[in-house]
Amino acid sequence: MSAREMRSEEEERWAAVVARDRSRESAFVYGVLSTGVYCRPGCSSRLPKRENVRFYDSTAAAAADGLRACKRCLPDGRDARAVEGTIRRLCRYMEARLQSHPEDALQLADLAARAQLSPAHLQRTFRAVVGVSPKQYVDGLRMERFKRSLQGGESNVTDAIFDAGYGSISRVYERAETQMGMTPMEFREGGAGVAVTYAAFETAMGLALVGATDRGLCFLQFGESEAELVERLREQYPRAVIAAMEPRSSAGFAGWIAALNGYLEGRAPDLRLPVHVRATAFQRMVWEYLQRMPAGTTQSYREVAEALGRPTAARAVARACASNVVALAIPCHRVVRGTGEVSGYRWGVERKRRLLEMERGNVAGRTDA
Template identity: 45%
Template sequence: MLDERMLWTAVTTRDPKWDGMFVYGVASTRIFCRPTCPSRRPRRAGVRFFATPESASEAGFRACRRCRPSDLASAEPAIARVRRACEIIARRSGRAVSLAALARQVGGSPYHLQRTFRTLLGVSPREYAETCRLGYLRAELRNGDGVSAAVYGAGYGSSSRVYEKSARTLGMTPATYARGGAGEHVHFVITPSPLGQMLVAATPRGVCRVKLGDDAAALERELRAEYPAAQVAPGDDRLSAWIARIVDFVKGESPDPRLPLDVRATAFQWRVWRELQKIPRGMTRSYAEIAARIGAPTAARAVARACAANPVALLIPCHRVVQTGGGLGGYHWGVERKRALLAGERGTLA
């Protein structure tokens, strides 16, 4: 979370530029408000700050009926400008737009747009545009018009720039992606674990999937569906050694496994996942805390979505992220597995 002195100043002055950036809860009434709420100002000692309305609700506060902090339809102009900027960027289908030009179209200064954009979404307008451009590139590659047409249609000045980033963003070269992974080699191993059946899959560059489930055959089918044109086959000794390290970690017999990864992700997802890898074993962080740590204090919901999109369970420990009020929150592989993981990690340290 940001400096509370700064937030309190925003409340006492009802500064409109902070509206949508945080909410505050009043302990005596158990109500949370926008910083611009016209109600009587509370005593500082009884105020708590939250990155999102959801965080305040999870902590047991109710939304104010006067300022309606949970009502997206009544969002302040700053939020509306960011939404408008996102629409402009998305419509350009990857074609570049300068920050100054974007600010002129939505109103306000480039500095404030950049700051508000990053605060709300966790990424800069440029990073958001890059994500949109990547999505456009993927769509064009799937259309089958050729790599060169897709690259230039997505607004890239040269194919070399795309190939430089392709391993991290597409998980393979553009040509391979256009063929549905054709020519890509994906090996996998499935083994029993304390959490049920565990599948670990890898390309020559690193681990690309870690899955948990009750049915080994179903896990294999899911993997093949994700790589429909790749050469998917049982793994080798290297992969067997990797999965053994992961199982030992689940059993509490070894530290967090640090294995090479080969996964596709947006810039924001990588920022979240890197922060998750910093959470010590036996500890947890809330979605709001992760958002604050990556410099996006109002992006708790986006953090939750990044956790849900994590393709390598355990290697990126999204199970260590919980709700602000102490609830476990969701987990792609089941809340019971999340509970077991956390209990096991705490027990190891006891």
Template identity: 40%
Template sequence: MVKNTKASVALIVQACRHIEQAETAPTLEQLAASANLSPWYFHRLFKEVVGVTPKQYATRHQTQRFHASLNSESTVTEAIYNAGFGSSSRAYDKSRDRLAMTPSDYRKAAEGLTIRYAIASCFLGWVIVAVTDRGICAIEFGDNPESLPALVQARFSKAHLREGGAELSSLIESVISFIEVPGSAIELPLDIQGTAFQERVWNALRSVPPGSKVSYTDIACQIGSPKAVRAVAQACAANKLAVIVPCHRVVRSDGQLSGYRWGVERKRLLLQHESELLEE
């Protein structure tokens, strides 16, 4: 572990300000040189202090700047370049799949936001897909359609929840297709906010291929926090995007199924379904 001192933390805070104020993201070498550290040591120190890498921090800041600029710039192109992306394809590539609900919205339980939803059936029962203007904020399973809106409302207690119309048909069809064939590509914007640690866990989960299983310890080691096994389990429990963030692929160290927010039986069915798809 890199040794954290007040001086080293101050260096990283200064680097964060550098990233935030730069028109284009500075390179690791530039940041390390400004701190008078080697790139290797600076990278380790930055991740230790901030919880994410310098590149991840820069990407997150650019995405936030992009969304903010969309509300103030006269054209989307101006917003893209003012955010420092350099091209529209890069901006949409980085922002499309961000976990993007702002922390202030999340802390306020989405107060003032309108969340639309659509409900459909699948082989796991009933599924609700809830969306804001930014993207999908929740995917939940249930045994009957009547109970599902309350699950979303509980997640975002101060949001205005209303049933969507035909405009959500293709969206929920895409989600159901992904549930049925999880190895397929999915091009859907996500709008969900977590802590830096939760995002690291969720990103690690999305790297686990269909048909595979990992333990909480495996994920903890993968994100560089081998002692944070319990926190990994809590991050899995906090997941709002069933299947897209595949927390069902996490099992106990002995291979036995552990808890699942939407029921252990659904977890078993999902793992069995993915295993069968691999055998076809």
């Protein structure tokens, strides 16, 4: 192979690494010389600097060069399916255990013993497979049980708290903001009393409307007119106190809009904004996973479901994406069909395509710099 052909092949392989292209995982692995680790092209770890990357035709070649296998993507194939199976069975055990014994603490050491892994290994592997820690998974299950009790109308807030296995009233109120987006009583009453302010503004992707509470964004959508978007906001929060606000009247609000425009115009590599939305435990799991996906990458609904330890939940992942009311801040545009086809975006397939092209261009620009 000539030097030119070698350079062309390396450029092609680097593009596959940048795109997290899982279809190339049988073709090569790449080593990161600064960390001493080698990975599959589809590995979800932080993108390394190009100058620190070396490509290998096989795992044996990478190992012979003194590199060790990545513990996230398991490029040496060390029982990857068996490990995922162990974690999925552990998830089913946790669900069944909390169903029959909601007060059970499910300590990490006990879960590790059941999975026949060390606590540290379980913590790391569980997060890699499911997307959250064992403790966060338990918290999500308990919060989901609590919300079902409230929604059913059969329990008052205090009874629902203890029925879900919480040891004190204060504990559930501490978790309510991050896991429900509202306090328990607000949730039970359909958001009554929650104050939402909004502002419409033009972006590189069209007219958008941002709605926010004092704790973060609760609405970010694109549309044809401000009236249409305000109507959608009221449908989403029918019992909230909703009022227009000029962006300049709030430094925080103006900062969010500046960040959005910077991202949409390609001046910012990614978007990190506070989000304050209602969610089930599964929706929250999906949305948090999407927020951790690097800009410029895509995964299929099935791949997301598998990463969450729910391999048969591809349709549920699709529903969670369709339920997202905070575009961009929860980047559901990064989920595509298994064929790679760009489709299924509530704000338009063409807008989704443009967002992905913009992100990939930004990533390519940063790696070339």
